[in-house]
Amino acid sequence: MVRLGRWVSDHLVMAVGLLVLVYLFIPMFVVVAMSFNDPASRAAYTLDGFTLQNWANPCEPEGLCSSLSTSLQVGVLATVGATVLGTLMAFALVRHRFRGRSTANVVIFLPMASPEVVLGASLLALFVATAGGGVLGFGTILIAHIMFCLSFVVVTVRARLQGMDTSLEQAAMDLYATEAQAFWKVTFPLVFPGILSAALLAFALSFDDFIVTNFNSGSTVTFPMYVWGVAQRDIPMQINVIGTAMFLVAVLLVVAGELRRVQRERVR
């Protein structure tokens, strides 16, 4: 009975786990297939024939590539902003004891616990009340994105800092390193992976955001907003080309990072 139970828990769990992974990939197969689709009519979003045209002319649908470039710009700027502000905050929260620390923790947690409609709607209410609807655009999108990425950066970097051994820094200073030297030669390299994953997370959140952006974008169109717009009419197959390409770039980045990590561990 026990052996049977063990066998089941060894293999069944893995089998179920793999099935769930397959489930996660089902829409990906569709997206990749549709990127090569040659639709019978522009109105029909169905799989009809094979073509390379979508990949050859990804920018053919009007507004697609400009929306993509807007999303990339917002994504990069929001990532830089949120990562800098969030990393500083994480250092303050982990390395320092000060009054108001627990309040700060709650305020940082709250945006993550708020539904996106509320975040988007409240910012819209503020912008309209203080500056009028004309202010909405690239700037307001950026402000909103930095705001909702910030908490995620703090949490990610904080986790890394909390797991870190401070005795290394102390050793550096015992060996006559100045505080600044100890920070840049010891602490920062150790925290850097945390900062990097926080930045990647921030970029992914910003790049993929639709709900908050939709409230605060004015006439500026990001890639998710472009997709939302065409979803109501006829959908160009090129959005699947972009989807597939983004997927490939992300996977390549992760695989490259993983290979470097494995290599480094071998050297050690």
Added chain:
Amino acid sequence: MSTGTATAPRAGTAPRPRRRFTAWLLLLPGALWLAAFFLTPLVQLVATSLYDPGGSVEDGYAMTWSWRNYTGALSDYSEPFLRAFAYAGIATVLCLLIGYPLAYAIAFKAGRWKNLMLVLVIAPFFTSFLVRTLAWKLILADNGTVVSVFKALGLVADDGRLLATGFAVVAGLTYNFLPFMVLPLYASLERIDHRLIEAAGDLYASPVQGFRKVTLPLSMPGVVAGTLLTFIPSAGDFINAQLLGDTNQTMIGNSIQGLFEAGVYPTAAALSVTLMVLIIAMVAIYIRRAGTEELL
């Protein structure tokens, strides 16, 4: 390790005035950003929810402390509210049921494939949320394979459809928020000391008993974090209901978004505030019940 030695000038526990100043300096830029663009907007949202509903975006609104915005919103929109919480609740339970085995397999059974499997969990999510949801629309389409299989099994009537049903919306929510369940579950399962589970086995607990008495209780922080991270965004979502459902599947997010788009700000704001308050209340009760306050 003693922090009192003469050569340890960075004793982190003893705040000196200069250090406290540093802490405030580090915290200030981010704190100001959150105060200006998270807290202030919330106050403005509450204010907007009490404006005179007779105003408009162009002409401006007058503050009339119109509490009727709330009573009106609640009586007119109770159905989307209930639907949002029901759909989000079902999706959260489904995510937990299918996410737990995956997280468990990655944490305990994957061995050297652990990192690869984690990457695979996140990988589909680099494709845009909307593009993936449109893919589901295609999968569940009226002439698609899934519908024919369901019809053959008698799960869907011959003239029935999956799109524009609650099933499609819940399926979309479950799919889209599954990684938010799997990752925290994995994080807490991974931290469990394997010796505890072995000890349970040594003490003649069957694997099932061992799971119920040791693994599951120890993974509760992950369960709580995962359910919150799934439930909160699902309850406020309107993308799935819009793309996979129709007007019979309207969730509160759709109502709020539609009202803001139509420029009916006071009612939309009242609905948003109500949603936020309800979610915070539910989360507070839930966290207290689960006994995981330290999560915050």
